[in-house]
Amino acid sequence: MSGPQCCSNPPTIHPSSGSGHVEKIGGLDSYVTGSPDSKLAILLVSDIFGFEAPNLRKLAAKVAAAGFFVVVPDFLYGDPYAPEDANRPLPVWIKDHGPDKAFEESKPVLEALKSKGVSAVGAAGFCYGAKVVVELSKHDFIQAAVLCHPSFVTLDDIKAVKIPISILGAEIDQMSPPEVVKQFEEALTAKSEIKCHVKIFPKVAHGWTVRYNVEDEAAVKAAEEAHQDLLEWFLNHVK
Numbered sequence: 001m002s003g004p005q006c007c008s009n010p011p012t013i014h015p016s017s018g019s020g021h022v023e024k025i026g027g028l029d030s031y032v033t034g035s036p037d038s039k040l041a042i043l044l045v046s047d048i049f050g051f052e053a054p055n056l057r058k059l060a061a062k063v064a065a066a067g068f069f070v071v072v073p074d075f076l077y078g079d080p081y082a083p084e085d086a087n088r089p090l091p092v093w094i095k096d097h098g099p100d101k102a103f104e105e106s107k108p109v110l111e112a113l114k115s116k117g118v119s120a121v122g123a124a125g126f127c128y129g130a131k132v133v134v135e136l137s138k139h140d141f142i143q144a145a146v147l148c149h150p151s152f153v154t155l156d157d158i159k160a161v162k163i164p165i166s167i168l169g170a171e172i173d174q175m176s177p178p179e180v181v182k183q184f185e186e187a188l189t190a191k192s193e194i195k196c197h198v199k200i201f202p203k204v205a206h207g208w209t210v211r212y213n214v215e216d217e218a219a220v221k222a223a224e225e226a227h228q229d230l231l232e233w234f235l236n237h238v239k
Contacts (some may be wrong), residue, residue, distance in 0.1 A: 005174050005206040006127060006151055007083050007090060010215070011053040018057030020070075023084045026108030029066055031057060031072040034064030040238050041069045041118045044140070045102065045129030047151075047210060048090070050080030055210045056126070064074035064105065066231055068238070069118065073109050075110045075132070099131035099152060106132060108140050109198040119159070122238040124230055126210050137161045144237035148209045151175040158184045164195035168226050172205040197233060201226060 020033030031051050042063050046056055050073045057128040061071045081093050106123075113121060122144040125133030130150030138160040145165045147153065153176065165188065169181035176184075178200045188196035201208065201222055209226045212219040 006048060007081065008205070009039065009207055009211040010081075010083055011049050011055060011211060012185075013050065013052045013080065014054050015052050017052065017054040019061060020057070020064075022074075023069055026105075026110070026112040027072065028105060028109060029078070030059065030109065030122065031074075032070065033057075034069045035067070036069055036116070038069040039117060039119045040067065041071060041113050041121045042072060042234055042238065043106065043121060043123040043140070044072045045075065045106070045123060045125040045132045046072065046178075047127035047129055047207065048076075048081035048093070048097075049211075050074065050076045050078075051081050053210060054206060054222065055212065055214070055223075059230075062227055063231060063234070064234060066148040068122075068234065069113075071109065071113065073106065075105055099128060099135070099231075100134045101133040106136060110136075115150060118237045122146070122234040124148060124234075125147065125150070127207060131157075132160070134161065137163050137165055143239075146233055148226065148230070149173055149176060149206045151206075153184075155180075155187060155198060158187045159191075161194060164237040166197040166229065166231070167199070169198070169200045170204045170206050170208055171200060171202050175206050179213055195237065197229070199229060 036099040051074045065069045120143045123133045123147040131145035134157045147167045185198035212223040
């Protein structure tokens, strides 16, 4: 299920990247940025490389600039996937970090946000993180969802979604190939009560929204287009 694309283009992890800071929310270390007084919050759920990835934190800043309080929890407990560690290939690593575990651990985070006065929450998940967000989308924990190049997400997951959802897929993706993303779209459009947006980005690969090379102009442009789509979805549905 988890292919080599899941692990390609790992970011250079930088604990001090971004203009936000790390604090405990719902018992988890979380990178936060944006106005803590905002009544609208966005949860960003990282891929297997964790919450210190600079491009993810850059995206957090963009979302915060639109008026949201942004929270990026460390669901991996300081133990992101390390491709260079031969003793813990992905199938071994993931046993300690199942998305089902992260889904359960997201609930106290959301409770903590509500207790701070947050009235609406959106959540975006990247690769592995998309599985966590699709689980949240089956309930009323959040008001809107965005899945970016999802991993481990099934058609049954999508059929159970109850909230507005946007799926941003890549043309070159073994985890969620375009034909699978199209099935997701068909399942969502069959449920007229669910607002949905599905888009497949040409010439990009799994992970493109957060694991792009900042020196590559075309890669940056594709990532920025996806970021804009994500932001517009939240501006329309997290109110």
